[in-house]
Amino acid sequence: MKSITLLRHAKSSWNTAGLSDRDRPLNKRGERDAPTMGKRIGGHDIRPSLIVSSPAVRAWTTAKTVAEAINYPREFLQRDDRLYGANVATIIDVIADQDAGFNHIMIVGHNPGLTQFANYLIADITPNLPTCGVVSVLVESDDWNLRGQPDATLALFDYPKRSD
Numbered sequence: 001m002k003s004i005t006l007l008r009h010a011k012s013s014w015n016t017a018g019l020s021d022r023d024r025p026l027n028k029r030g031e032r033d034a035p036t037m038g039k040r041i042g043g044h045d046i047r048p049s050l051i052v053s054s055p056a057v058r059a060w061t062t063a064k065t066v067a068e069a070i071n072y073p074r075e076f077l078q079r080d081d082r083l084y085g086a087n088v089a090t091i092i093d094v095i096a097d098q099d100a101g102f103n104h105i106m107i108v109g110h111n112p113g114l115t116q117f118a119n120y121l122i123a124d125i126t127p128n129l130p131t132c133g134v135v136s137v138l139v140e141s142d143d144w145n146l147r148g149q150p151d152a153t154l155a156l157f158d159y160p161k162r163s164d
Helices: 028-043 057-069 088-096 113-121
Strands: 002-008 050-053 104-109 134-139 152-158
Touching: 002 028, 002 057, 002 113, 002 152, 028 057, 028 134, 028 152, 050 057, 057 104, 088 104, 088 113, 104 113, 113 134
Parallel strands: 002 104, 050 104
Antiparallel strands: 002 134, 134 152
């Protein structure tokens, strides 16, 4: 059994003219939502053994903030350039490249790829994974090869504006 947690980056700013898309920082809402979601993720006892993030500033900042909230060692955070703008096949490749010794991987990235991948794992879970939204699933597998429809069970679907 493996666990995969998908985390979309927190809300980002569009206020700086001329700034590349990769360099956009979090806006005030993103700066507020990332630690809040980190606490909520930790409250559900989600403890990834590996966190891999897109290198985009907004994703990397979200990854660092959530890692801190769940007491994940910052020095173990990894960036993978393939996650910037990744589609489902690329996300599958990034996950497949990880060591089978990891039991729980968190991917921090972007839409539309994360929403599409969430729906690949759990059919029709959401038409749109909101900013700073999280989907965590249990996968019936001994390795990280998720090609072919994996047997997945939803463990958590949460986002900042969700109220229970």
